[in-house]
Each structure stands twice: as C-alpha cells, then as structure tokens.
Amino acid sequence: MRGRVRVSAPSGRRVAIVGAGWAGLAAAVDAIETGWQVTLLEAARAPGGRARSVLLPAANGVQTVLDNGQHILIGAYAQSLALMQRVGIDPAKVLRRTPLDLRDAQGRGLALPRLPSPWNGVAGILTARGWTWPDRLALLRRLAAWRRAGFTCGAQVTVAQLCEDLPPAVVHGLIEPLCTAALNTPLRSASAAVFLRVLQDSLQGGAGSSDLLLPRVPLGQLLAQPALAWLQAHGARVRLGARAMQLRRTGLSSSTAAAEGAAPWRIDGEAFDAVILATPVWEAQRLLEDLAQATPETAATPNWQAWLQAAQGMAHEAITTVYVQVPPPPRDQLARPLLPRPMLQLDGVASPAATLGAAAVAGAQFVFDRQQLSQDAGLLAFVASASVIERAILEQTVLQQARRVLQAHGHGAMPRIITSIVEKRATFACTxxxxxxxxxxxxxxxxxxxxxxxxxxxxxxxxxxxxxxxRQAAAALTAVNRP
Ligand SMILES: Cc1cc2nc3c(=O)[nH]c(=O)nc-3n(C[C@H](O)[C@H](O)[C@H](O)COP(=O)(O)OP(=O)(O)OC[C@H]3O[C@@H](n4cnc5c(N)ncnc54)[C@H](O)[C@@H]3O)c2cc1C
Incomplete structure (x- = not known):
C-alpha cells in the first residue's frame, strides 16, 4: 500500500466529491479512510484546481511545465504536510525548507536565524537591516502586545488600522509583504483578525512553524497527482474532464432514504448517498441555487438564506505570475544562481501608496529563482498579488524589475517574458x-x-x-451519516 493510511472496508455507501483541488482531494482521502465509496468528479483534465501544473505549448519540440502560480507553504501547514505523507509523498523531498526570509536583493528586511522560537524572532528583528533601533523596538513591543491579547482583535479591524502607528519601515518591509503573501488583500481592507491568526500560527505553532517551504517540483506533483493515484489505488472512481452540471434531491428525507436504502442525491442523474461540493464558491453557488429552485424546501431553510447571502458577498483578488527567462551565461563563465536567494522581496512593495491603502503596488512583490528551486534553467517567477494593473503594463514593469534585480547580482543578460498567467479569482478578498x-x-x-x-x-x-x-467536510459526513 502506498502512503501511511489505515483504510476501512468499503461500506457500499457512495459519496460524490465534486472538485479535485486540495480541499476535494483531502475530503476524498478521508472519506476513503472511513469506508465511503468515493466518486471524484473534476471539471478540468488534471487535478489540483488553483494549485495545478500548466503545460505550455511545445516550442522547438520542448514541452514546458509551469505552475499556474508560484505557491509558498509555511511550516505551520501541518494538515497539508500530513496529507502529503498520507498519500506517499515525503515533504522533505518536494519542498525546500528555510527559515522565514523576507529580504530584498540588497539584503534589507527580516530574516530569521535558525534558533528556537521565540528567540529566532527576537534575533531576526534585532538584526534586520534597513530598520532603525526605534523601528525594531516598536515591532518587538507590538508583537508582545499582540501575544498578550492572544493574537485576537475585533472582526471589523483592518490590517492598516491594526498597524497604523508602527514605523513605516516595518510596515513596508514586513507587514505589507506578509499581508500580501498570506491574505492576498490590500492592507486597507485586509482582515486584522485573520492576519493575527496567521501570525500566531507562524510564531507559536511550534518548531519550524514560521519556516518557508518552497516547492522543488511542479505543483501537480506536490499533492494532486500522487493523491489521485492513491485514491485510484484505494478504489475511488476518479473522473477528470467531468463537470458536474446538476445536483438534485429525491423526494425522501435523509432518514427515510437511509431506511429504505435509497440514495437521495443525484448528480447529472447518477445516484449518491451524500455529496461534498469542493468547487470554488461561485460554482457551489450555481449548483445550489439551481437545486433550491428545483427543491423549494431547500430555499425555505434559514441557513440556506444565510449561506447564499454570504456566498454572494464574497469578492475575489487576482494573482499574476510572470515567468521570465534569462539567457544562459557564456560557456566560459561558471553557472551560478541567478539570485542571491531563491525568494526575494521586490522594491515595488515599499511604495508609500501601498501603506496608505492604494490598490495597486506597481509590479511584482516577490521573485522566485526556479533554477535554485526546481532546476528550471534560467527561469524566474515574478508574483504580483492582489494585482489590478493591466497585463501589458505589469509585464513592462516586471521586465524592469528583472533587469534591476539581475544587475544587482552581477548578471547583465537581457531577460525576456515567456508567459504571464493571470488568475483573476485566485483567492477570496480576505476583508x-x-x-x-x-x-x-x-x-x-x-x-x-x-x-x-x-x-x-x-x-x-x-x-x-x-x-x-x-477534512472537516469528510468528518461531518461521517458523523452525521455513518456508513
Ligand atoms: C496564483 C495563485 C497563487 C497562490 N499562492 C498561494 C500560496 O502561495 N500559498 C497558499 O497557501 N495558497 C496560495 N494560493 C491559494 C490556493 O491555491 C487555494 O487556496 C487552494 O488551491 C484552493 O483549493 P480548493 O480545493 O479550495 O479550490 P480549487 O483549487 O479551486 O479547487 C476546486 C476544483 O473544483 C473544480 N470544479 C469546479 N466546478 C466543478 C464542477 N461543476 N464539477 C467538477 N469540478 C468542478 C475545479 O476545476 C477545481 O479543480 C494561490 C492561488 C493562486 C491562484
């Protein structure tokens, strides 16, 4: 058996899981483990959802595999790391682990040393380049205050309000990039409560929880493909390129249906005992609104109205990843990394407009050296989070950023853009x-x-x-409707 999971004998009860992103895959593995017969329906030809591999059209007979967007994990992602192990992936092999490092090309900003928490944080702050002593002390005092308050605050507070009296250097160099990377939402509207929760998990989540984990393999190999293989090996029926179009409920109540052995749910006519919709919110909303129209009982329940209202109220933020190719150096020059570290913060973040809450920071906020991470020769990935500027303008700005950052590291080569992948609804706006x-x-x-x-x-x-x-959906299913 691949992967370390105890799997119960199949019970004959069928669950449809709609969507093979990381949520659907996690639900499917848990449902198999507790004895459900799983049918996994995925609209795309490949699993992974918003964390997937993308094949570029072959140029000169060479097929390039890219990620739909550069992803960062952190050490606090305990459930994701455990899921990888359960489907037979060793996180240490597929992820490059380093202490948190948010420095720019000049080495300015925060980098944590390899020390136990909280000493890594204290030492990192006290030695951060580009910050004055008052900056460092203000941040230490503020972290202590947040810790005393249990890393909580009012639901309506924004990150900009939470940090309004912190020194600008700390906001530009730390709060802004952290908020952008974790919440993909501008400071002026981002939820301070969620931001504090992310900080708490990173700072107090135990050894290594604030570490950065950068993928060494294409995103599809990080979890989605191995999870799919694991599911198939454990009897799941997996259908790719199968978009669920219609969800229906037969006339029976759950208990009657169970007593009579009838499966109460239909997806495009196929019968299931239970359904987990693991799609993005807009697609769950489409399927459920259609169901509610066909089944007025659904629309009559109070939590349906609340669910629908919440779903309708969600806005989304884009992320654009601009892939830049750097020509190989002349043969007589020793090949060396393109950048001093695999991930660098870029100057664009340090714009006063960002702190004031203006939507767009010009250009990308981070660059990743894919040559160091995954041996993609000469490839850099520039990430523009919460990006609202036009693609062509962004690409021009990124080219400037690329030349600047390469020159700072002694590379005179002229980089060129190979593609930009725009994910218009990358994440919900975490306001x-x-x-x-x-x-x-x-x-x-x-x-x-x-x-x-x-x-x-x-x-x-x-x-x-x-x-x-x-995992919570699979657990709820098991508790309520035990096979
Ligand atoms: C560019 C980018 C960068 C990101 N960077 C990070 C990062 O650094 N760190 C991080 O933690 N997160 C990051 N995220 C966010 C992360 O990718 C998502 O939070 C996560 O992948 C969401 O998983 P999900 O399973 O909830 O949804 P999805 O991944 O959207 O999965 C839903 C699946 O449902 C399928 N589907 C939809 N409708 C149907 C239907 N009717 N029938 C069948 N299938 C259907 C879709 O095709 C999709 O595969 C990033 C996202 C993007 C786009």
Missing part, C-alpha cells in the same frame, strides 16, 4: 468583517456539504485552509 459561507448550505440535509478555502474558518484562502476544510 475585515467578512462573513463566509458555512459547511452546511441547508439544515435540512446533513448529507450535503461544501468545502474549500472560502468556507468559514480562521484562515485566509490558502492550501492549508482548503485541506482543513476538506
């Missing part, structure tokens, strides 16, 4: 006061659940949030 849809769209039917990074919970839209939500 202050946001009410998120719950796991159960209708109180009537315990066998109908939703999961995904957007579902009610303490985390922003992240891989870890998706995995946790998927």
């Amino acid at each position: 202050a006061g946001l009410v998120r849809p719950g796991q159960r769209p209708s109180a009537l039917w315990p066998g109908l659940l939703v999961c995904g990074d957007y579902v009610e919970g303490p985390y922003p839209a992240t891989l870890e949030g998706a995995v946790i939500s998927g």
Whole structure:
C-alpha cells in the first residue's frame, strides 16, 4: 500500500466529491479512510484546481511545465504536510525548507536565524537591516502586545488600522509583504483578525512553524497527482474532464432514504448517498441555487438564506505570475544562481501608496529563482498579488524589475517574458468583517456539504485552509451519516 493510511472496508455507501483541488482531494482521502465509496468528479483534465501544473505549448519540440502560480507553504501547514505523507509523498523531498526570509536583493528586511522560537524572532528583528533601533523596538513591543491579547482583535479591524502607528519601515518591509503573501488583500481592507491568526500560527505553532517551504517540483506533483493515484489505488472512481452540471434531491428525507436504502442525491442523474461540493464558491453557488429552485424546501431553510447571502458577498483578488527567462551565461563563465536567494522581496512593495491603502503596488512583490528551486534553467517567477494593473503594463514593469534585480547580482543578460498567467479569482478578498459561507448550505440535509478555502474558518484562502476544510467536510459526513 502506498502512503501511511489505515483504510476501512468499503461500506457500499457512495459519496460524490465534486472538485479535485486540495480541499476535494483531502475530503476524498478521508472519506476513503472511513469506508465511503468515493466518486471524484473534476471539471478540468488534471487535478489540483488553483494549485495545478500548466503545460505550455511545445516550442522547438520542448514541452514546458509551469505552475499556474508560484505557491509558498509555511511550516505551520501541518494538515497539508500530513496529507502529503498520507498519500506517499515525503515533504522533505518536494519542498525546500528555510527559515522565514523576507529580504530584498540588497539584503534589507527580516530574516530569521535558525534558533528556537521565540528567540529566532527576537534575533531576526534585532538584526534586520534597513530598520532603525526605534523601528525594531516598536515591532518587538507590538508583537508582545499582540501575544498578550492572544493574537485576537475585533472582526471589523483592518490590517492598516491594526498597524497604523508602527514605523513605516516595518510596515513596508514586513507587514505589507506578509499581508500580501498570506491574505492576498490590500492592507486597507485586509482582515486584522485573520492576519493575527496567521501570525500566531507562524510564531507559536511550534518548531519550524514560521519556516518557508518552497516547492522543488511542479505543483501537480506536490499533492494532486500522487493523491489521485492513491485514491485510484484505494478504489475511488476518479473522473477528470467531468463537470458536474446538476445536483438534485429525491423526494425522501435523509432518514427515510437511509431506511429504505435509497440514495437521495443525484448528480447529472447518477445516484449518491451524500455529496461534498469542493468547487470554488461561485460554482457551489450555481449548483445550489439551481437545486433550491428545483427543491423549494431547500430555499425555505434559514441557513440556506444565510449561506447564499454570504456566498454572494464574497469578492475575489487576482494573482499574476510572470515567468521570465534569462539567457544562459557564456560557456566560459561558471553557472551560478541567478539570485542571491531563491525568494526575494521586490522594491515595488515599499511604495508609500501601498501603506496608505492604494490598490495597486506597481509590479511584482516577490521573485522566485526556479533554477535554485526546481532546476528550471534560467527561469524566474515574478508574483504580483492582489494585482489590478493591466497585463501589458505589469509585464513592462516586471521586465524592469528583472533587469534591476539581475544587475544587482552581477548578471547583465537581457531577460525576456515567456508567459504571464493571470488568475483573476485566485483567492477570496480576505476583508475585515467578512462573513463566509458555512459547511452546511441547508439544515435540512446533513448529507450535503461544501468545502474549500472560502468556507468559514480562521484562515485566509490558502492550501492549508482548503485541506482543513476538506477534512472537516469528510468528518461531518461521517458523523452525521455513518456508513
Ligand atoms: C496564483 C495563485 C497563487 C497562490 N499562492 C498561494 C500560496 O502561495 N500559498 C497558499 O497557501 N495558497 C496560495 N494560493 C491559494 C490556493 O491555491 C487555494 O487556496 C487552494 O488551491 C484552493 O483549493 P480548493 O480545493 O479550495 O479550490 P480549487 O483549487 O479551486 O479547487 C476546486 C476544483 O473544483 C473544480 N470544479 C469546479 N466546478 C466543478 C464542477 N461543476 N464539477 C467538477 N469540478 C468542478 C475545479 O476545476 C477545481 O479543480 C494561490 C492561488 C493562486 C491562484
């Protein structure tokens, strides 16, 4: 058996899991483990959802595999790392682990030394380049205050409000990049409560929880493909390129249906005992609104109205990843890394407009040296989070950033853009006061659940949030409708 999971004997009860992103995959693995017969439906030809590999059209007979967007994990992603292990992946082999390092090309900013927490944080702050002593002391005092308050604050507070009296150097060099990377939402609207929760998990989550984990392999190999292989090896029916179009409920109540052995749910006519919608929120909303129209009982339950209202209230933020190719150096020059470290913060972040809450920071906020990470020769990935500027303008700005950052490291080569991948709805906007849809769209039917990074919970839209939500949906299914 691949992977370390104890799997119960199949019970004959069928669950449809719609969507093979990280949430759906996590739900499917847990459902198999507890004895459900799993059918996994995925609209795309490949699994992974918003964390997937993308094949570029072959140029000169060479096929290039890229990620739909550069992803970062952190040591606190305990459930994601455990899921990888359960499907037979060794996280230490597929992820490059380093202490948190948010420095720019000149070495300015925060980098934590390899020390136990909280000493790594204290030492990192005291030695951060580009900050004055008052800056460092102000941050230490503020962290201590947040710690005393249990890393909590009012739901309506924004990150900009939370940090308004911190020194600008700390806001530009630390708060802004952290908030952008973790919440993908501008400071002026980002939820301080969620931001503090991310900080708490990173700082107090135990050894290595603040470490950066950067993928060494294409995103599809990090979890999605191995998980799919594991599911198939354990009897799941996996259908790729199969978009679920219609969800229907037969006329029976759950208990009657169970007593009579009838499966109460239909997806495009196929019968299931339970359904987990692991799609993005807009697709769950489409399927559920259609169901509610066909089944007026659904629309009559109070939590359906609340669910729908929350789903309708969600806005989304884009992320653009611009891939830049650097020509190989002349043969007589020794090949050396393109950048001093695999991940660098870029100057664009340090714009006063960002702190004041203006939507766009010009250009990308981070660059990743894929040559150091995954042996993609000469490839750099520039990431523009919460990006609102036009693609062509962004690409021009990124080219300037690329030349600057390469020159700073002694590379005179002229970089060129190979492609930009724009994910218009990369994450939900994690704004202050946001009410998120719950796991159960209708109180009537315990066998109908939703999961995904957007579902009610303490985390922003992240891989870890998706995995946790998927596992919670599978657990709820088992508790309510035990096979
Ligand atoms: C560019 C980018 C960068 C990111 N960077 C990070 C990062 O650094 N760190 C981090 O933690 N997170 C990051 N994220 C967020 C992370 O990718 C998401 O939070 C996570 O992948 C969401 O997983 P999910 O399973 O909830 O949803 P999804 O991944 O969206 O999965 C839903 C799946 O459902 C399928 N589907 C939809 N409708 C149907 C249907 N009707 N029938 C069948 N299938 C259907 C979709 O095709 C999709 O595969 C990033 C996201 C993007 C886009």
